[in-house]
Structures are given as C-alpha cells and as structure tokens.
Amino acid sequence: MTNPTGFLTIDRRDRTYRPVNERVSDWSDVVVPLPGNEVRRQAERCMDCGVPFCHSGCPVNNLIPEWNDLVSQEDWRNALDLLHATNNFPEFTGRVCPAPCEAACTLNIDDNPVTIKTIECEIVDRGFAEGWIKPQMAPHGTGKRIAIVGSGPAGLACAQQLARIGHAPTVFEKSDRIGGLLRYGIPDFKLDKMLIDRRIMQMESEGVIFRPNMYIGVDVPVDRLLDDYQLLVLAGGAEQPRDLSVPGRELEGIHWAMDYLTQSNRRVAGLPEAAEPILATGKHVIVIGGGDTGSDCIGTAHRQGAASVTQLEILPEPPFKEAKEFTWPHWPLKLRTSSSQEEGGTREFSIVTTGFREKGGRVAALLCERDGEAAELRADLVLLAMGFTGAWREGAIEQSRVDLSPRNTVETAKPYRTSNPRIFACGDMRRGQSLVVWAIREGRECAAVVHTELG
Numbered sequence: 001m002t003n004p005t006g007f008l009t010i011d012r013r014d015r016t017y018r019p020v021n022e023r024v025s026d027w028s029d030v031v032v033p034l035p036g037n038e039v040r041r042q043a044e045r046c047m048d049c050g051v052p053f054c055h056s057g058c059p060v061n062n063l064i065p066e067w068n069d070l071v072s073q074e075d076w077r078n079a080l081d082l083l084h085a086t087n088n089f090p091e092f093t094g095r096v097c098p099a100p101c102e103a104a105c106t107l108n109i110d111d112n113p114v115t116i117k118t119i120e121c122e123i124v125d126r127g128f129a130e131g132w133i134k135p136q137m138a139p140h141g142t143g144k145r146i147a148i149v150g151s152g153p154a155g156l157a158c159a160q161q162l163a164r165i166g167h168a169p170t171v172f173e174k175s176d177r178i179g180g181l182l183r184y185g186i187p188d189f190k191l192d193k194m195l196i197d198r199r200i201m202q203m204e205s206e207g208v209i210f211r212p213n214m215y216i217g218v219d220v221p222v223d224r225l226l227d228d229y230q231l232l233v234l235a236g237g238a239e240q241p242r243d244l245s246v247p248g249r250e251l252e253g254i255h256w257a258m259d260y261l262t263q264s265n266r267r268v269a270g271l272p273e274a275a276e277p278i279l280a281t282g283k284h285v286i287v288i289g290g291g292d293t294g295s296d297c298i299g300t301a302h303r304q305g306a307a308s309v310t311q312l313e314i315l316p317e318p319p320f321k322e323a324k325e326f327t328w329p330h331w332p333l334k335l336r337t338s339s340s341q342e343e344g345g346t347r348e349f350s351i352v353t354t355g356f357r358e359k360g361g362r363v364a365a366l367l368c369e370r371d372g373e374a375a376e377l378r379a380d381l382v383l384l385a386m387g388f389t390g391a392w393r394e395g396a397i398e399q400s401r402v403d404l405s406p407r408n409t410v411e412t413a414k415p416y417r418t419s420n421p422r423i424f425a426c427g428d429m430r431r432g433q434s435l436v437v438w439a440i441r442e443g444r445e446c447a448a449v450v451h452t453e454l455g
Helices: 035-042 053-057 062-071 076-084 090-096 100-104 107-108 117-129 153-165 194-206 222-228 259-268 290-304 395-398 436-454
Strands: 146-147 168-172 207-210 231-234 254-256 286-290 308-312 347-350 350-360 362-370 372-378 382-383 424-427
Touching: 035 062, 035 117, 053 062, 053 100, 062 076, 062 117, 076 117, 090 117, 090 436, 100 107, 100 117, 107 231, 146 153, 146 222, 153 168, 153 194, 153 436, 194 207, 222 231, 222 395, 231 395, 231 436, 254 259, 259 290, 259 382, 286 290, 290 308, 290 382, 362 382, 372 395
Parallel strands: 146 168, 146 231, 168 207, 231 424, 254 382, 286 308, 286 382, 308 347
Antiparallel strands: 350 362, 362 372
16 A cells, blocks of 8 residues: 555545535535545555455455555556446446445444545546546457346346447336436436436447337237347346335325335436326425435435425334444444435334324325324325335236245346246346345346356
C-alpha cells in the first residue's frame, strides 16, 4: 500500500446527502459525491489485511484491497479493469448495495470501515467520464443462441458474460423497458435510469439482443423458446408479494408497494400509466414493512407531498449498535436509518396489524396492537411492503415444468441447472428475494455453467 499507516492517520469520510428540504422537491440522486482526491485518500486507509474479510462479505468477490491500492496510486484505469473483473455493473452496486463488505472490513471493529462502496462508485463513474468503458467484443461468434427470461441484474449479467464469450443471448422482458427491478422497483433518487440505459447500449454493441414487451409464458410460450434456442435461462426474479390476511384488506387505498413504486417510476420517466394512479399527495400514508422496499415507498411519498408517513415493523426495534465480538465480520442486526427515513415520518416497531377501518369503501384507519394494547392509526393510503414469497408460478415457470423448492423458487439440484436439462435459473427466481449484488454474482456464475454446457 502507498500509505501503510493511512488507517491510523486519515479519518474516515464518506459521501453525504443533499439537504432534506432540497432533495424531497425533486427525483435527483440524494447523494453528494466525495471529491476524487478525497476518495484517493480514503483508499489509503485500506490495511491490505493478510486475510481480507471484505472478500468474504462481498457476494461478487470484489478484489477490494487490490483496487484500493491502485486508487491510492491514482491508477484509476487499472482499478477499473480490476473492478470489472468481478462485477459487471459497479455503478449499480455502488449506489444501492448495502455494502456487506464494509461490515466485514477489519476497521469496522471500531466502526470506521474503509468507504469501499464510495470508492467503487467513483472508480466506475470516472471510467465512464473518461471514456474508458467501451463494448468488449468477442473475437468470434459461436452461433449458439440462449434465451434469457428477465432483464434484472441477474439476467443482464448473464447475458453480458455470454455475449463476451461469443454466444448469442436474447433477453426477454415483460415490461416495456429493460431493467427489471432496477428500472421500475428502485426510485430515481437512488438509481438514475440513465445508468441502466448506458449499460444497455454497451451490451447491444456487444451482441446482446433485447426483447421488451414480451411476457414469456403469456405472450410467447416457453416451448417456442426451446424450439428456437439451444438453452433457456430463467432470471425473472421473485416478485410474488407477501399478503396481509386481515379484515378490510380488500378496501380501496390498500396497495402492493411494488405497484406504487412502479407507477411512480413510470410517472417520473414520463411514461403512460396503465392503472388508476396511486398517489400519496395530501394523504396520511402507512407503509407496512421495514425493509428497503418500504424505505423506497417512504422517500417516494415524501416527494409526492404526503400529509404524513408512518412505517410499521412487526419485529422489535433492533439495537442501535451491534455486539462486534459476536457478529463481526458477518452482517449485523442493528438499527439502520436510510436516506428516506431521515427525510421525516414516524417509525414504529413491534406493531401487529389486525385490520382496517373503512369509510365509503376506502381505507380510513389501520387497526393494530402496540405493546399488547389495541390502537388505531389514521390511514388514507396503505402500502404493503412485507417482502416476497418467491417467484410467480404462472407463466414461464408453469410452462417450463421445472421443479420448485419449498420456498417457491426454482429448484436447482446442480448449480443453476433445473430439472429440465435445457433450462437454467439464476438470481432471485432461484435463491429468493435478495440483493442486487447477489443477482449479479448469480448471473455471472450461471453464464459460466451455460457456457460449459454448450461446450
């Protein structure tokens, strides 16, 4: 390392957020980047541990100490090459990944980990700004065609890896635009959609064919794909939401969180809305579920001008600080506050929803138990963000006739191979609801297995 004592002499600094009153008035990125020179100094804090636990924390096995060293030497170009060696889309993970690598950092023992996520994001952003990121063309084509169902991070990573080998992947997407969860599930204030479009252009130049507005299993039968392509990869995600079976669930004003977020993202992009608008403007909003999806609903409701926002979590409030002696280097259970939660609203824990009260056929209040006592919360709009229970069986999975796991995901007895020898699966559709970084890893590994199968 260029500065062996950097972790002792340089204080941790990370990206900040724009002021709340400014950022809730638009849909632009909430993050304020660090100056490049400060990012270089932060890379000097890396200890280059003999056993780099950040590797064990990173699902895509990023070579973190190695590219930290290159950044500390201002060798950004080689740092970019090393970063891309394990991660197809670091501009996505550098923005929406929760950074388990930082939780595993040795310096996190005293709560001052290296700002790995920020450094990663600066490397790839600089690569695009300098024009270093270009299509990587295969030296020759194999003529072997692979159909990939789903254009989220798993499907995209799988397609890009296969195209760079020389195969001919076609990505099918049921929505009108490519990106899956990245496109319509994550708000623009966390992930600007220009980042997706930029990668799609690169992948098209590399030979990936995209087919939006094609719902496999509905518009096009799976057997047709198996007739036209050598192999099929299921990468459609785990989109079946967990429901809430309580009295009043059928009332107007109660919606799935992803329906709400998808509508909002389409509205921000200037696209037509297919259903009746779901808007938080002037309403008392309750979000049921304390995860990332619920947090995204909070930030969206703030920007739509909600009268109030309350987030409910069925679990007890986690500790403010974890017990490092028991958790490090693993991902700890502790209280985390997202940028959206910082923008206002109320968070309540240990809340059990028991029903809804109606007025004129619409939801008017949420009934719950708080500390063993009945309570009532005013509600004009309720968003269900309680996680997902697996993949939709209807459509591609049903027609593929592949075995399913007890968790309602596609079963793969061998790595990424389903019960049908010509069908593979990766990402959330295989492992269940997870992180973007895990989806990228699964897509890359699935591509390697497919390549081996194709010979």
